[in-house]
Amino acid sequence: MKLDTLAILGVGLVGGSVALAARQRGAARVIVGVEPDETRRERLLSLGLVDETAASADSERVGQADLVVCCVPVNHIAELVLHTAARAKPGQLLTDTGSTKAAIVHAVEESLPGHVHFVGGHPLAGSEKSGPDHASARLFADRVVVLTPTERSSPDAVARVSAFWQALGAQVRMMSPDEHDRAVAWTSHLPHLVSSALAGVLPETLTDLTASGFRDTTRLAAGDPGLWTAIFEQNREFLLQALGHFDDRIEQFRRALEMGDAEALITLLAGGRQRRQSLHGQGESHS
């Protein structure tokens, strides 16, 4: 599969990595990057991330693109996809990389014009870093990309978006938008919240007594607060459910500590260890 024109709306860490991977794997002839800020557009060209830039999705180059990947913050995706779709050539394929899916997919499908196709997507890859300077052609290699088609999705459109991500080295998984949001509440959003809470309560006088354990456990806390507030808001219900289970576990630890119950502590710790060791790729962890 080789596209003629690939347009990327929002060329930060994720959008920039899509551009680099697409170029390296020969997935598109021309890559157009859309960024409102002029300095940033120049940076994209000087970094060699894209072939052309445009200041907005209104650009004719975007309207003529075969595939549009929307990589902006989750609270702007649905609006921007619909805005782009309204100006798109017939048959254009649109997808996104947002960390939440249900709100976005429902909003897009409710108003999508009939001459284009949309399939929601989310690459399970990222970094606490942001911006095009941290983009990497390897970001999606052997990582899972979740696609969230619905009964309204065209099977051909789903197959083409899937082939695009596979061409970038990713493994594609299909889930419903709700299934996706429930899963990432556990695997990504709860860890982010917990990591932030842990970093946030550290007394300032103790920062120089932290070692690699504290640093790894709080790495996610360095993520952008605005982006994550939008993600939390869009996945509120599932995140609150996961947080409830986490709270219960913390409460069990607290009771075991208060009662000096060594057996309960060892059982709790052994349960966490067992689940941690069952993770795919846990051997990659850093010390």
Add this chain to the structure above:
Amino acid sequence: MKLDTLAILGVGLVGGSVALAARQRGAARVIVGVEPDETRRERLLSLGLVDETAASADSERVGQADLVVCCVPVNHIAELVLHTAARAKPGQLLTDTGSTKAAIVHAVEESLPGHVHFVGGHPLAGSEKSGPDHASARLFADRVVVLTPTERSSPDAVARVSAFWQALGAQVRMMSPDEHDRAVAWTSHLPHLVSSALAGVLPETLTDLTASGFRDTTRLAAGDPGLWTAIFEQNREFLLQALGHFDDRIEQFRRALEMGDAEALITLLAGGRQRRQSLHGQGESHS
């Protein structure tokens, strides 16, 4: 500073790393490793970690050592230090590497014979891995080692233990046992508990949807449950205090989510990010 004989009681990850670092830095002429298990003693010799082995601290080689470093689990340290001290040559210096200090230092000082010296210690370095096969000569390089002398400690003994760790590449910090325990409750024990709770509640069906964020946040959860139960028990009070603050912060997140309060969420996340970014060496974090 060069010792004649260094004895290490318990040659696992930490004890083995002390041995390797001492050898590489020329800090001791002879290194004696004490391990009750025969297979393990043979392994220490074949790995080249120590020059000699002994099956117990009763060995004359340990009694004649200039410095004894006790690297066994925290709940066995005080007893083993006192047992060793009772058989030690006059002037022997003993220290430990336990993750808690108040209980150990008080128990040792209460019964230490007058002809030897003890100074409590804790290198702020480690790994979720254990065992001598994972030992590293670089484990303490540029890491902080906390020493916890009291009014009973001989200044000369403190200076000699300090010089030993500096010879191994570490930076030495002096704190009281209580100050130390309060600090590591925040920087190490609370993160371990939180990491374990997070890993422990992950639904089994979602393990293959985790990415590097989940893995880093739960790396500590892979630690040995028995070792950590003993640490938690010895630092119960301070750990419960830190856990209380963490609980409050989690509760603030929960209320903000329930009320859809974006401003509160962004403030909480920004606070966590700011503290995370103030950490020394945060640039080393892995993605």
